[in-house]
Amino acid sequence: MSRSQPVVAIYPGSFDPITRGHEDVARRTLRVADRLIVAVAHTATQAKRGLFTVEERVEMIREVFADEPDVEVEAFEGLLVDFARSRGAHFVVRGLRAVSDFEYEFQMAQMNRELWDEIETLFLTPDQHYSFLSASLVREIARLGGDVSRFVSPTVLARLQARVGA
């Protein structure tokens, strides 16, 4: 990896749906990376359980970052490290909200490096206002009729309203 090359980072996740917290982490990444690929994991189990299809998640994320030419959005299947390698990306970005996130994230980072020793994981903390936010809570609150308008962008809110009447 030559340092004269652009820094390409991958931000993988389920993003069901993308929240303001994800958005914040992605925008912060652009302070250290030249290009960011937001990568929506496409696994059979996630597709079955999800509120939105992977295609819908990709569309929503593209809408959220329509103003950001350095952000690309793709779905991927299989191993993250294989996808990263195929895109020339040597950095994985993950948000760390609290200590409770750490164990799972540390395990994934170590395993990804075991699978491909040219990958590094960057952990970024979101704005403190989003430290309690998760897509699963957004889905639950929306399903139960709560107001999630400050947790997701307007385009995601519109889709949530259409899907669960939030």
Ligand code: PNS
């Ligand atoms: O938003 P999530 O659900 O916490 O994201 C988890 C994700 C998608 C980053 C992780 O499950 C993943 O990387 N899946 C791709 C398959 C893979 O590479 N698994 C081995 C990880 S060590």
